[in-house]
Amino acid sequence: MEMLETPLSKPSEGSAGITGYWRTFKPVINKSKCVKCLLCWIYCPEGTVIRINDSVDINYMYCKGCGICANECPTKAIDMVLEEEI
Amino acid sequence: MSLKIKDLPIEDYWLSGNPSCPGCPASLGLRLLMKTLGPKTIVVIPACCSTIIQGAYPKTSANFPILNIAFAASAAAASGIVEALELKGRSNVNVVVWAGDGGTVDIGLQALSGAAERNENIVYVCYDNEAYMNTGIQRSGATPYGAWTTTTITGKKEHKKNLPLIMAAHGIPYVATASISYPIDFITKLKKASKIYGMKYIHLHSPCPTGWRFPSSKTIEIGRLAVLTGTWVLYEVENGIFKLNPPSNVLIDRNKRKPVRSYIKIQGRFSHLTEKNIDELQRYIDRQWETYLKLLSIGKIY
Numbered sequence: 001m002e003m004l005e006t007p008l009s010k011p012s013e014g015s016a017g018i019t020g021y022w023r024t025f026k027p028v029i030n031k032s033k034c035v036k037c038l039l040c041w042i043y044c045p046e047g048t049v050i051r052i053n054d055s056v057d058i059n060y061m062y063c064k065g066c067g068i069c070a071n072e073c074p075t076k077a078i079d080m081v082l083e084e085e086i
Numbered sequence: 087m088s089l090k091i092k093d094l095p096i097e098d099y100w101l102s103g104n105p106s107c108p109g110c111p112a113s114l115g116l117r118l119l120m121k122t123l124g125p126k127t128i129v130v131i132p133a134c135c136s137t138i139i140q141g142a143y144p145k146t147s148a149n150f151p152i153l154n155i156a157f158a159a160s161a162a163a164a165s166g167i168v169e170a171l172e173l174k175g176r177s178n179v180n181v182v183v184w185a186g187d188g189g190t191v192d193i194g195l196q197a198l199s200g201a202a203e204r205n206e207n208i209v210y211v212c213y214d215n216e217a218y219m220n221t222g223i224q225r226s227g228a229t230p231y232g233a234w235t236t237t238t239i240t241g242k243k244e245h246k247k248n249l250p251l252i253m254a255a256h257g258i259p260y261v262a263t264a265s266i267s268y269p270i271d272f273i274t275k276l277k278k279a280s281k282i283y284g285m286k287y288i289h290l291h292s293p294c295p296t297g298w299r300f301p302s303s304k305t306i307e308i309g310r311l312a313v314l315t316g317t318w319v320l321y322e323v324e325n326g327i328f329k330l331n332p333p334s335n336v337l338i339d340r341n342k343r344k345p346v347r348s349y350i351k352i353q354g355r356f357s358h359l360t361e362k363n364i365d366e367l368q369r370y371i372d373r374q375w376e377t378y379l380k381l382l383s384i385g386k387i388y
Binding site for chain 1: 091092094096098100101102103104105106108109110111113114117118140141142143144145146147148149269295301302303304305306307
């Protein structure tokens, strides 16, 4: 008898869809102010602050716009910009 | 040597785009937990927010094995996994329970106490968001005095249950408190716990924007204020030796602690508190500190 396929979930990004659509405010990094302390990277609940060596970027596909990165940035290098203004 | 943010691995096993609320401390906690312990980890999760934020079939945001289990059974299930791994001769796998405060201080306490008494080789992490957030913000044993929840609409009348000290009373090898706002402290404690044989308990304070009624950007800020006001105390009990961790170790002097008012005024769940209630909270915090100072003076508490 053939085995039925088990209803097993597979690990994947976006298990709740494109969560970037939830955003009202978008974090924008001002690279000239960034001191590469990586606090935004370690504090991001989603892991959407991407770390490339010591510099950071944001994965807008899944960033929910919670604003923790902007709130915690010691040099205020991240601005929260209303989505419509972009 | 202290750990630095730059030294932490880039790999994440907790994936982006999961269904957690914006600013979720449980999502951040799971991300840090897996970043620290790596892929050779089996996580047991009872009913809590983390059951939901794994995502719905056919996708899951967890790139590591999870056993979802009933509320009361998490520590018992983890005990079984540990025994099975030992029989199979696999000693290099971490068995972790990741449970909310309801599943730890209330419903899961019996299984947890049993596992602690048997000294099972488990890392038990309770992420404490101080209410049953998953089911709609009902009060739990970990909800602090005065806090609004949907079942304490005029504010909770009782104080928070001090579970880390209850766990220390079991005489287990390692008990620690941590805060989501101090990730290096949390990661250091996790690393230390994963190297010790026996029952390890870490209580992680996790401010919840949805249940505590504050903007999602303030999660870390509020967690930090909880520590700086002395409401949440960072300490560890390693083989019975009680030790305060920074920044709590400099808050021994009462004048260095911020007034509790600065912590509660930015949370909607405390917005109805009167001056009398705030004084009661402050008195409770000072009483708790007297206990910790006594423990500190004893040094080896078991």
